[in-house]
Amino acid sequence: MKKILFIILLISITISISAQKQVRKAVRTGNRAYNEQRYGAAEAEYNKALKENAGSKEASFNLANTYYKQQKWDEALKEYQHYLTLENEDETKMSAAWSNMGNTFLKKKANEKAQQPMMQGGQPQQGGQQADNLKMSMDAYKNALRLNPKDEETRYNLAVVQKMIKDKEDQDKDQNKDQNKDQKQDQKDQNKDQNKDQDKDPKQDKQDQKQDQNQMSQDNIQQILQAIEQDEKDTQERVKQAKAQERKQKNENNKRQNKDW
Template sequence: MKFLNIKIVAFLFLIPFYVIAQNENDDIRAGNRLYNNKKFTEAEIEYRKALQKNNQSFEANYNLGNSLFRQEKYKEAFEQYKSAVPMTENKKRLATGFHNIGNSFMAGGQLQDAIEAYKMALRNNPADNDTRYNLAYAQSLLKNQQNQDNQDNKDNKNNDQNQKQNEPEEQPENNQQEQQQQQPQMSKENAQQILNALEQDERDTQEKAKKTQTRGSRRVDKDW
């Protein structure tokens, strides 16, 4: 993920004059050398060795988080960064801790949480341009995501309205088809019988008319 600017801590301190601290710092330095050579799994081992000797070491917790992040173990990396932050009051260390907490959230798609973490980093180190860039990037992604969600919701609402509007138009058509199917079909024989009956009625009417005309003529032609 090129947009994420991982910050590694390679703090150089006056080495305490007792054996345990000496061994702890040796492990951290060994881990840093491996990390810089992109041997992240081996670096993780060295940082864990340092934590076994001093689990309150900010450097060991923080750099272990970096090695886990590079292995794409984002949840584990987040836990290490979260453990490291309370172990220091140094502003720049706090800034780097929150910066990489933000990176862990970004990798997990938790944009709002990432934004808050980057803001915390900038409160502790306002001059950090890497954090400022990541913050702007996360805000841009979140805005695009919200716009897309709003558009999807609008499209779904329009689709629902269109579906409801179409239903009344379709239903009468279906009912009409059902009614047509339910109506009995007339056979050719029945149709012919009705036609014959109508023709017979017409013949009867014409016959009656002829008889009426004949009777009328007779009355006209009657001798006086």
């Protein structure tokens, strides 16, 4: 009986070791594909690793980054959340996940303009989702900074998003005031003849100001996203340089080992 139990235990250990090797292999293959910007292939490898081991932190975090690179915002957010259920020890890595979630919400915000249904006259319809994505981006950045207060890039992004939210709140207040003023002005205008040669309609001025504010918010988003993309490019370049240095070192070691003394 003891012999049978020992054999079963040995088989279980062997299977576990084999599965771990497959997970490591899939993650390494996925990392190579990711560094080569073959994000579809990287996604497949990370999913393969997670199928073998759903608790693989590296596979989960890297899969979320792969979704992000493919502009699969909802999938990326879901996987970052999954990663945060796995990682509860390394605060720096947890902070990075929250920061990436903030970037993802910001990306969703930047793409809302094209996705919003259009009203008559070609004006985009305003909805609650825009403000929600900004707020969720802000909350994610705050969570990241609680875990890693030294992350200055996240701190900068948070400050910009907070200003955008405040600007939007001020804009909404001004819009309500303008609507009340417009109603009073319309009543006055009904009792007066309109002069076609009069100066520019004040309503048009207000509309232009709102458009300028929207453009400023959009420009702020683009500045953050450009900074994020530049940081990603710099990281990839550092990885390439490190690998090149590693290959050079290996070649030099091989030459010393094979040298005919």
